[in-house]
Amino acid sequence: MTSLGNLNLRFTKVSGTLPAQWSSMKQLTLLHLEGTKVFGTLPAQWSSMTSLGNLNLRFTAVSGTLPAQWSGMTSAEALQLEYCGLSGCLPPEWSAMPKLRIVSLSGNHFSGCVPDSWVKKPGLVVTIEDEHKGSNCVSDNLCDTTTEPPTAPTTTGTPAASSTPSPGSGCEVDGCEVCEGDSAARCARCREGYSLTDEKTCLAHHDGGVAAASSGAVAAAAVWAAVLLSVGLAA
The missing domain is CATH 3.80.10.10 (Ribonuclease Inhibitor)
Incomplete structure (x- = not known):
């Protein structure tokens, strides 16, 4: 690589x-x-x-x-x-x-x-x-x-929920994973299954509504990620 x-x-x-x-x-x-x-x-x-x-x-x-x-x-x-x-x-x-x-x-x-x-x-x-x-x-x-x-650190893995830093704790936006700065009413990143709107809120994905990324694109990205992360583990 x-x-x-x-x-x-x-x-x-x-x-x-x-x-x-x-x-x-x-x-x-x-x-x-x-x-x-x-x-x-x-x-x-x-x-x-x-x-x-x-x-x-x-x-x-x-x-x-x-x-x-x-x-x-x-x-x-x-x-x-x-x-x-x-x-x-x-x-x-x-x-x-x-x-x-x-x-x-x-x-x-x-x-x-x-x-x-x-x-x-x-x-x-x-x-x-x-x-x-x-x-x-x-x-x-x-x-x-x-x-x-x-x-x-040089190891890879999924962090425990208690150890993952959250820049915007106590967020009031439904479906929000990370708040924007110190604001509890504006979202910077939504949870899986939601999309971030221009108003900094989270909109849930529904059939016929907000379209999620194509499975092919996600799968391709996942393959690349697996290959690249293996570079770090194999070195």
Whole structure:
């Protein structure tokens, strides 16, 4: 799989942790896992994925901190990490990515402010809550720079319900699995059998109503997922 260029598994039933062994896919330029059931921490080893330009992990259950080592992703242009369970400081080292233009981080649990090195980087657009920006950065939201990032797990499997982070606990939207940010009345990701509407509510699938993804597409995505996750296990 070292020659794979694009991997798009958005809104499929793929689950498990992110394999550190995927760092061997040196030709990968696009990785989209948005809306899947992947969880665990972001592997620091992915810093060697020097061809990766676009990474999308929005609306997943990934957690932990942002690896400073990812500054080695020299081709990264867009890192979309919104509405996950991420926390900790924003690494100043990321400003060293020469092509980086978009960093989307809203809906997480970060501390501290957007680093000056990010602010001064020409053309970089950072999407995050105002409490982390410039003069709006609150004084009681200081970043603890002494905290070491957790070691990324390398095993795969389905997480227990009690260990899966939920960015929007206590959601009031029927059929919602993850709320949008701190809002209990707006959904970011619906449970299986529901579709997310423009009003951020969940609409149940019925015969003749909202159409679910075709079984053929889901099956194909599942086959790809099984093959790729086996790469991490076999390495």
